[in-house]
Amino acid sequence: LRVQNKLEAVIDKHMRSIDAAKVSLSSITTEQLWKQSGRFSANSELFRLNDRRKSGFLLSPTHEEEITEIVGGAIKSYKDLPVRLYQVTRKYRDERRPRGGLLRGKEFLMKDLYTFDYSQKDALKTYKAVRQAYTNIFNELKIDYIVADADSGNMGGKLSHEYHYIHPNGEDKLWSCDSCTYVANEELAEHKIEGKKDWKYRMVLEGVSTDHSTRIELHISVPSPENYTKDDYGKLINEHAVKKVAENLGIDFATGLNYSTLQEALKKATRTVKIYDGALPEAASQAASGDITQIQDGDGCPKCSEGKLHSVPGIEVGHTFHLGTRYSEPLNAVVATEDNNSKVPVQMGCHGIGVSRLIGAAAACLHDSKGLNWPRAIAPFEAIIVPTPDIPEADIHQVYDKLQSAGIDVVLDDRADKGVGWKLKDADLIGYPVIMVLGRGWKDAKTVEIQCRRLGFKKEVNAETFTSEVEELLEQL
Ligand SMILES: [Zn+2]
DSSP: OHHHHHHHHHHHHHHHTTTOEEOOOOSEEEHHHHHHHTOTTTOTTOEEEEOTTOOEEEEOSOOHHHHHHHHHHHOOBGGGOOEEEEEEEEEEOOOSSOBTGGGBOSEEEEEEEEEEESSHHHHHHHHHHHHHHHHHHHHHHTOOEEEEEOOOGGGOOSOEEEEEEEOTTOOEEEEEESSSSOEEETTTOOOOOTGGGGOOEEEEEEEEBTTSOEEEEEEEEESOGGGOOGGGHHHHBOHHHHHHHHHHTTOOBOOSOOHHHHHHHHTTOOEEEEEEETTSGGGGGOSSEEOOBOOOTTOBOSSOSSOBEEEEEEEEEEEEEEEETTTTTTTTOEEEOTTSSOEEEOEEEEEEEEHHHHHHHHHHHHOBTTBOOOOGGGOSOSEEEEEOTTSOHHHHHHHHHHHHHTTOOEEEOOOTTSOHHHHHHHHHHHTOSEEEEESHHHHHHSEEEEEETTTTEEEEEETTTHHHHHHHHHHTO
C-alpha cells in the first residue's frame, strides 16, 4: 500500500501541474448510460448486476460515460471550459485471461484523467500538456519506457499514444525502428511495401465475417511459393489490418479463428469479398486494399529510409487518447458557442495510467534473484536500518533521527525475534533502495555500512557523511 500511495502522490503532483482536479466516481454505474454511448452490447468484459427492482447496473471498467454525463450537466457555455478531472479508483473488467498478478486482473486500480475543451484546437493543446505531464511522471519513476503510436481501438478519436515498459512478460507487441524513433503498437504499425512489389507469387487466403455470412478472400504476394502454405496464415496475415479494411466495407471480420473453425464457418457464407494487399499492382484499382501482411523482423521502417523494424514485448502502463466528440455527442455534453447562436458538443480526451499494473510491471522489470528493487519514487521506504543486537538503542535512534531530519524516508527493523542475517535477506527481498547496517563498524569507529544492491555499492561510511552518501545513492535510483 505504501508503494501504491507513493505512486499516487507522484501522479497527483503532475496532475496538479496541468490544473487537473481530483474526483472520485462511483464503482457502480447504470447500463442505460452505456447503451446511450453504444458500448454496452459490444463489450463482453462488463460485470453486470441487477438491483432489487431488476434495473441493470455495471461495475465500472472505466468512466467516460459517467463523467461525460456529470460534466455535461454542469457546463453551459464555452466559458466554463476547459475542465480537467481525474481520479485514482478501482475498476472492474471480466477478463477472459487474468494473468501475472497485478499485470492483468479482474479488479485493478487506474488513474483516469478526462479533459473537456471547447474547440479541437484547445483539445490538442490539452493533449500536448497531458503528454508532457506523462513524460514527467514516467521520467520521475526512472524505469526505462517507450512511447508508441497507438490505435485507439473502440475508444474513438485518432490521436493516441501508449507508454510501455519493455519486458518479456509483456502482452503487447511493439515494432521499433533500429535507426529512427519510430515505435508503434502491433495494431497500428506499418512497414515499407516497396520491396514486396517485385514479388510475383500470389497466395489467396481465407477469412470470414463474425456473422459467417461473408467469405473474405485475402490476396497477397510472397517472395517464393515453396516457402509458404495456407497453414502459415498467422505468419502472413495481419488480422488487425484486415479488420480495419473490412470495417470500411461494413464487415465485422472474425479474428483468431483456427483452420477448422474457419472451414466450418465458411460453409454458411453466401457471398465473397476480396481484399488485396497494398503491395499488389491490383491494389490501386481495387476498393478493398490495405497493408494486410504481417510485419516480419527486419522489414523496412515506414518513416525513414535506412531503418529496419524489430519487435519488442511491452507492458502497457499508460495511455493518452484524444476522443473528440465520441462521448459528448451521444451523451449530449454541449456548450453554447461564442456567438450564443448554437450549441456544440465538447471535445474530450481520456488519459489512463494503470496504477496497480505499473506496480506489477516495476516489480517485473527491476527484480533480481535476491528480490525486488523499487525505484526511489515508489519504494515503500527509501532506506532501512538493520542494527545488530549489541548496538545501544540511543545510538540507533541517533542514526534514525539524522536520516529523518535529512528528509529521507527511513524505516528501522527492530523486530526482536529475528537475526541480522534474516533481516538483511528480508530487506533485499522487499527491495528497499538502500540498506544500512549498524554493527561492528559502528562499535569500533562509529561507521555505518551502506549497501545498494542495484548499484553494486557497499561501503563503511562515517557518522558525519552518511546522510549525504545515502542521498547521493537515492538520486540515481
Ligand atoms: Zn525508422
